[in-house]
Amino acid sequence: MVTDIDVRKVQALIHEGAQLVDVLPREEYEQQHLPGAANIPLRELDEKSTAWLDRDRAIIVYCYDSQ
Amino acid sequence: MLRYTAGEMDWFAHGLAREGAANDEVWDSDLAEGDVPTCNLGEKLGRVQDTIRESTAGVCVVVNNEQVVLGLLRKGALDLNADPDIHVEQIMECGPRTVRPYEKPEHTIKSLKSRDSVLVTTSDGVLLGLLTRERVEDYLAGKRATKKDIGSGR
DSSP: OOEEEOHHHHHHHHHTTOEEEEOSOHHHHHHOBOTTOEEOOGGGOSTTTTTTSOTTSOEEEEOSSOO | OEEETTHHHHHHHTTOOOBSGGGGSOOHHHHSBSOOOEEETTOBHHHHHHHHHHOTTSEEEEEOTTOBEEEEEEGGGSOTTSOTTSBHHHHSEESOOEEOTTOOHHHHTTTTSSOSEEEEEOTTOBEEEEEEHHHHHHHHTTSSOSHHHHHHHO
8 A cells, every 4th residue: 555745754754764765767866866765667666676675664665756 | 655746856846955966966956045034924124124234135035934935025126214114014025036946057047137136945935045146147157166166165
């Protein structure tokens, strides 16, 4: 189940050790991303590519904008 | 799983930190002066006259309790000898021009052709700083060539 959150919640969760995942293409990720965010392009998002994520910590995914 | 619906542009629109190649670019937020005089809607001109006169940029930003921009007082557009009991709400410039933190000075300079400065705010309208035409022109002229130089000059 996916829960939508805003910037304040993102900041609070980062403070608590949340993991950030940028799902944009690699070139865009390398141009700019949130501090500490890992890159798993949307097309590559599957069980194998996300296996390394710690399920005991919050996982926040984000894209370019809401579109 | 959690989804940050508004995405990275929302993050940057709040003036928050970034990583990646873009970290070496200069954005409007990097050039803006963060220490900007402010006042509240209900204040009287008498209380802010000296603030405006002494302000380097000659402005005082009218904000609410959450620092959301409501208006602007500019030295050049005000009669600072007017009735000091006038409320700033009656004389302020409503809805002043603003730019987002991630906008580039190369683009913002066009907005500054007809004004001395522009406010940098988040997408929610929260004041982040004041960007002057002089500072943008200096940067574009190469006087502050890199983001590192800008950081050391503040």
